[in-house]
Amino acid sequence: MKNFRLGILATSMSLLWAGGAMAATPVDQLERIQPKLLPPPFVMEHDQVAKGEPKVVEFTLTIEEKKVVIDEDNDTTLQAMTFNGTLPGPTMVVHEGDYVELTLINPTESVLEHNIDFHAATGALGGASLTTIQPGEEVVLRFKADRPGTFIYHCAPEGMVPWHVVSGMSGTIMVLPRDGLKDGQGNPLTYDKVYTIGEMDLYIPTDEDGEYKDYDTLMESYGDTLEVMRTLLPSHIVFNGKVGALSGDGALKANVGDNVLFIHSSANRDTRPHLIGGHGDYVWETGKFNNAPEVDLETWFIRGGSAGAALYKFKQPGVYAYVNHNLIEAFEKGASGHVVVEGDWDDDLMKQVSAPGPIKSK
Template identity: 55%
Template sequence: MIKAVQAVLGLGLLCFAASQSAVAAVDYSKLPRIKQELVAPPNAPKHDQVVTGGPRIVEVRMETQEKLIEVAPGAKVWALTFNGSVPGPLIVLHEGDYLELTLSNPKTSTLAHNVDFHASTGALGGAGLTLVQPGEEVVLRWKAVKPGVFVYHCAPGGTMIPFHVISGMNGAVMVLPRDGLKDNKGKQYKYDKAFYIGEQDFYLPQDGKGGYKSFASPAEGMHEMLETAKGLIPSHVVFNGSVGAITGDNALKAKVGEKVLFIHSQANRPSYPHLIGGHADLYWVGGSFSDVPLTSQETWFVPAGSAVAAAYEFKQPGLYVYLSHNLIEAVLLGAALHMNVEGKWDDDMMIQLKKPASFDAKAAMDH
């Protein structure tokens, strides 16, 4: 098995070297460079929606971090992360740009890590060229040739692939068309805000009393986590790392009239996002910006191992709940977030004509 992986890796390196000589006409030293400062989800890095001119090299740096996190009260897991967050940060490029990634695995790590970019082409999505042992660093450059939103995840090989993914080591890349997004009629569509929701399924082993086990290191809990995962029943399904991570003071914020782009990824299982009290004005099926988006969707679909994008212009103020409409996962396992929208209420859109005696207006808005 090890020899087979080494053979594949060696072939990938040979192919990579051959491709480098084949495209030697590109003078990368003359391409403009942009350093993108990555931020923790649900926020997106600063970016232009429309760009002019030729391709650029977008530089990003990610560090693999192994950290103990609390998924829910009494439930902790050794998260394997990019830049310390579950999911990893959103990266934004434009079609034709080059991503130049520096991936660093600190000496304090206990495992090897790499990155498989679903947006890239060749060498197992870059996984064959980015494997770094603790204390090592690698630099990879790839060209963004497909516009859309895509998953990236760690894929060291064998059982380590599902283990790293279900331990939180995944994120998303958004590749925008150079002239920006288009609506269903081909007109330019500009959003006011973009949020990245990374959905994560965890499989925490339990002891004989029903409590969640804790382990001293990622490797110590790996066997039991994978055995639990074989049942395909997650203990938790959460947005951005833990139950309630995007609620309360951390709830998303917008205003009536603002157009919000939601980028939603699921590296391991399908999901069914739904915005209670709103819709997807535009939904790019499969995350493809090359295709005409669907309109007026009540619930949209995220296939396993992919990311999609949906946009909505908010019409009413108040509390919105964005969740997976597998309601068992949303309510019982944690796949939900809150969004607070400010603005003036429009009675023409909705009005309560008769109140029951038990009605509590504040509770209705806070529900």
């Protein structure tokens, strides 16, 4: 009878393990890691398939309130609020079942309270109510990454959420499935490079002559900025915090044959990413990896307050434009960038059959 009961217990335990109902190790005994966060468009080093048990992944974000130049050609500035000094904040990567343990620091030189709302988290306003800190304070928040996908995080202080978000305080966290990305048939998908693109709508006040105003302090800019925000008409719509951030020396790089994953976030407004000359081989428009990706898209839709992901294998060299395909927003407001691809040209995919010349009379 004793052996029979032990057998029943073992079978029950196996079923619990198989169903994921029981953690293998208590959270306070899990391995802890401290990966290095990178400034966008770059993404921290990570495994595409999880190794071993879930981990506690420790991150630190330091709030920085500072003036930034958002358009060098016109010397246009923004009194910004940032995570780790960048617009957007750095992209974090964990695996489903991992625990995110964030230390949020609000330095003494700040003038405002701040917090963080993780769209990937469950409970307490995404952590916002548990992370509100004044200048000179820090706080530690832990949450379980219990669903895979790409998710926004942003600052969300009571009564001031829009101002903090459109002043730069947003970023992305990617929660990968433990066994990696899959296509619609369950086949593995991998990437050679990954870039993060944070699309941001900015609201810079102008003076009576129509020139963009420059402010000495964050609080000095508040009233005028609020007026512009309430028009719902952004002065700039940019990738990664400034006009031209992803062109010239900042252009994204790839080689022919590379599978590149583009993580695109927009904390406030809807957008329509498009890769001119390429496609979305596999696209998770809503960013949620439990859903099968759409395939072969020309343009995809990212809802305001979300992040999506698109995977594309480059087949031709050249300069590709990556744009918001509201082309007015791309070419007039700044929502565009470039991907520079090296490699050999394939005439079978595209070829100029004859060079431009005079019209031949018939």
